[in-house]
Amino acid sequence: xxxxxxxxxxxxxxxxxxxxxxxxxxxxxxxxxxxxxxxxxxxxxxxxxxxxxxxxxxxxxxxxxxxxxxxxxxxxxxxxxxxxxxxxxxxxxxxxxxxxxxxxxxxxxxxxxxxx
Numbered sequence: 001x002x003x004x005x006x007x008x009x010x011x012x013x014x015x016x017x018x019x020x021x022x023x024x025x026x027x028x029x030x031x032x033x034x035x036x037x038x039x040x041x042x043x044x045x046x047x048x049x050x051x052x053x054x055x056x057x058x059x060x061x062x063x064x065x066x067x068x069x070x071x072x073x074x075x076x077x078x079x080x081x082x083x084x085x086x087x088x089x090x091x092x093x094x095x096x097x098x099x100x101x102x103x104x105x106x107x108x109x110x111x112x113x114x115x116x
Contacts (some may be wrong), residue, residue, distance in 0.1 A: 013034055084115040
């Protein structure tokens with residue numbers, strides 16, 4: 001996995017947290033596990049990227065069109081089967097950690113469609 005793919009995965013996982021406007025401790029713990037799993041190989045510390053990603057996700061979550069465009073842009077970075085499979089696995093894991101709401105299911109379906 002290359003660094004742009006890691007960043008795209010992280011961006012999508014963070015956007016997923018905005019899907020139901022509720023971040024639980026279980027989701028936060030699963031997010032940390034996902035971050036540890038994908039690793040980080042950038043000169044920019046992951047914490048700085050994470051904060052910037054939260055800001056981008058917040059803006060993307062403001063409208064359906066912005067969310068769709070953001071998902072599509074991040075999906076372009078996930079160009080191989082492995083990165084797409086890994087992204088969906090991590091998203092499903094984070095969202096399932098505290099029970100998947102209908103809104104989260106719809107978000108996951110949007111990401112799956114963008115990655116198809």
